[in-house]
Amino acid sequence: NASYYYSLTRLETSGTITVGGEAFAVSGATWMDHEFGTSALGADALGWDWFGLQLDDDRELMVGQIRRIGGDKDPYFGGLLVNPDGSTQYLSADAITIQSTGTWTSPHTGATYPAGWQITVNAGGDPLRLTLSPQIADQELNGGGIAYWEGTVSISGDASGYGYAELTGYADSMTGRF
DSSP states (O other): OOEEEEEEEEEEEEEEEEETTEEEEEEEEEEEEEEEEOOOOOTTEEEEEEEEEEETTSOEEEEEEEEETTSOBOTTOOEEEEOTTSOEEEEOGGGEEEEEOOEEEOTTTOOEEEOOEEEEEOSSSSOEEEEEEESSSOOEEEETTEEEEEEEEEEEESSOEEEEEEEOSSSSOOTTTO
């Protein structure tokens, strides 16, 4: 199995969003990413937790984990730290710890998702400890046969900022789907 990934982590973006017939001008820094590969997960993959984070100190962090049926994590999924100068540092799976700090149960699917995380990154030097909190509890996407919890999070701890989380395998196992 193979997966390759690239991200453009701080694109200047502006536009208009219309809600209920009222238009709002918006601008900010957006994140664009693309994954390509064999579209295959390991036979024992239950689901994944993925985070794209923009820190207020001009760093970006992409981390994730593939959860396996036995309760352990796939050792081949890690992350990337983007420094303010654009240089990057690969993060191995053992350099990242993702722990849930709470749960939320969907009224739509009945799935119980993590709702809040403590992420620790050991990338040489002092560990980076971040606390992530969902900005809205109900950010579940349910359609096309797969339920995801995907949404915006706020960041506090050793750095602050905002980010995006994608969680799968909580409503239904991802085993054998990709």
